[in-house]
Amino acid sequence: MASDSTRLLLGHKEKHFTAGDVVRDVIMGVSDGLTVPFALAAGLSGAKVPSSLILVAGLAEVAAGSISMGLGGYLAAKSEAEHYQRELKREQDEIINVPDTEAAEIGEILSKYGLEPHEYAPVVSALRKNPQAWLDFMMRFELGLEKPEPRRAIESALTIAIAYVVGGLVPLLPYVFIPRAQNAMFTSIGVTLAALLFFGYIKGQFTGHRPVLSAVQTAFIGALASAAAFAMAKAVQAI
Template sequence: MAENGRIREAREGYLTGDKAKIRSSHLPHRIREDLKHPERHGGAGFNLPEIILGGQDGLVNVLGVILGVAAATAETNIVLVAGLAATFAESISMGAVAYTSTIAEADYYQSEVERERYEIRQFPEGEKSEVRELYRSYGFAGKILEEIVEKITANRDIWLRVMMEQELKLQKVVRKDALPAALIVGFSSLAGSVIPLTPFFFLPIGEGIILSVTLSALTLFVIGYYKAKMTLGRKLVKNGLEMLAIGMVSALAGFLVGKLFNFN
């Protein structure tokens, strides 16, 4: 789920050292507006995890298939058929996994909501004790602790939210998020898969392998670099090289299998 503009602005201010953006993102009226719409909050902005998951997985898997087939047959048409089959199978599979996993998360979240509601209704003293111990673990005690417990448990909606977010550490996931997640992961996987495959439409096997590996390596480095820029704001080159190394090692496995079963 994409995050809201206020959180994105705060992150950008932190990463760039722009204190004006940080101050702007903490204006009371903007905070109040966000709290009215908790569903707007998400993880790293604009579905970055899903984009990286789909793109990296599609690129690495298809590159491995292409290199393996190229090493085994040295025939461009076979490489293209295998690569296209892997591209579409991978994209559909990744999208389907994103869809079903989001549905599962949403169903699990809803089942826990229903369980907590039941316990608040049927066993209020036990649930109140959980709130008390939760805030005791935060360092509150005595009269202040009891006031916090009474304030929270006086409103069942707030009580339920505290149990879901602070006791169970669950963020809201709804079924309507499943289709967007599937489309983002699926198309990201498709885009990533096309990168190592494209050279073989225009070049013979030898040159195709070289350009395919080069383009894939550059893409993996850029993905790692950009991910670090958007999340850490530092160690950009290191993260780019790590992403590149992980992807190349995975693709190398496909190449070695192809060499092992070389049919030439």
């Protein structure tokens, strides 16, 4: 029976997407990178300043924005890891000091999956004999916490920062080649929308969402955010 189960497991390859954290960081970085520098450049274009000045200001914003976003990602991931360690220590203490209560919690958790006391009693007994497995079970099923990757904070910071730079350079490229800021702005709008559509399509491919719908949604949300930021920039100029 065991050999049959092993054979079935070896012959079954599941295709699950497991890079959710990385994709989330990329989405965060690219989305902000595409919208914020675009709004800044468009707002300055309305002030009739030369493309060279807009490019310098845009690049300065991309540099500052990537550092800020990367630092935010680092602190968020670091806080998540610290929270996990605090809860791990608390759960370890409870297993040592009130083991019967913790064992009862195992039964309560398993009962939610439809198991009767006589069915989950052997599981509770087996976990009590294996403190590490017991601790892992409580962290995952009682608290809903997954152990974070050791390098998660650094990886998150770098991923968000690099994604922000990549996204931020897209709306600024037209200002490199087109001296007249007004003309560069219209080109930047087209390039940014195309980038949002492409990015949304790729995001849909990775996440399993319908790629075309994901592309349209991403472009619409990005355009809406850019329009709002542009309107605010124009309003400030009018004051």
